[in-house]
Amino acid sequence: MTDAIRPPVPPFTQETAAEKVRLAEDAWNSRDPQKVSLGYTVDSHWRNRSEFATGREAIVALLTRKWATELDYRLIKELWAYDTHRIAVRFAYEHRDDAGHWYRSYGNENWEFDENGLMHTRHASINTLPIAASERRYFWTPGRRPDDHPGLSDLGF
Numbered sequence: 001m002t003d004a005i006r007p008p009v010p011p012f013t014q015e016t017a018a019e020k021v022r023l024a025e026d027a028w029n030s031r032d033p034q035k036v037s038l039g040y041t042v043d044s045h046w047r048n049r050s051e052f053a054t055g056r057e058a059i060v061a062l063l064t065r066k067w068a069t070e071l072d073y074r075l076i077k078e079l080w081a082y083d084t085h086r087i088a089v090r091f092a093y094e095h096r097d098d099a100g101h102w103y104r105s106y107g108n109e110n111w112e113f114d115e116n117g118l119m120h121t122r123h124a125s126i127n128t129l130p131i132a133a134s135e136r137r138y139f140w141t142p143g144r145r146p147d148d149h150p151g152l153s154d155l156g157f
Contacts, residue, residue, distance in 0.1 A: 006039055009117035010085035017082035020117075021089050025077040026144045033063035041120040048124045070095035070103075074138035076145060078152040080108070087111045092157045094131070094138045104131045106157065 008016035027036045037056040046053040046062070053062045067073060075093035082088070089109045096102045107126035111119050137155050140146050 004038075004116070006117035010113050010115065012082045012084060012087065014079075014082065017087050018079045020087060020113075021077050021079045024089075025075055025091075028075050028077075029073075029142070029144055031067045031073055031142070033060040033067070036063055039119055040122070041114055041118045044118075044120050044122065046122045046124070048122070049126050069097060071098065072096050072142070074140065074142070074145070076138070076149075076152050076155075076157075077109075085113050087113070090152065092152055092155075094136055102131050102133050102136060103128050104135075105129075 008019050012020065024039065027039055030036070037059045040056060040059055042056055043054065044056065044059060046059060048062060051062060053059055070093075073093060073095045075091060077089045077091040080088040080090050087110075089111070090107070091109065092104060092106045094102065094104050105126050105128040107124055109125075110121075110123045112121040114120050137150075137157075138145075140149055
């Protein structure tokens with residue numbers, strides 16, 4: 001089975017790596033596990049906090065569980081570094097639980113891509129802190145972050 005090509009593809013430049021990061025952010029902000037999983041190889045390997053997942057089915061299951069409890073999820077990713085087929089990002093996202101308590105999660109991800117632009121390895125380290133509703137910084141309508149919304153560096157994250 002051959003996967004579809006997911007541009008931009010390696011080798012990455014600063015411009016194409018930044019584009020890949022924004023496309024990943026957009027997919028995750030859709031909160032659609034099936035859609036997100038299509039950016040990964042069928043045998044993709046993940047470490048997400050202390051959870052390990054292999055393959056798209058496991059990715060869909062992980063994201064389904066995640067977004068069932070992380071309500072009103074909004075994410076910003078920022079390119080940190082890249083080489084020909086790897087990208088490092090930093091990110092922060094905000095969400096609330098079903099009791100209405102707000103949280104901000106900060107983290108770093110290391111990504112490795114195949115020749116079709118599909119991610120086959122993802123390592124995510126994430127820390128979550130409770131925040132007051134007044135500390136929230138992400139107020140766009142659920143879905144894609146508007147182009148004029150501040151990024152992580154602009155927000156001082």
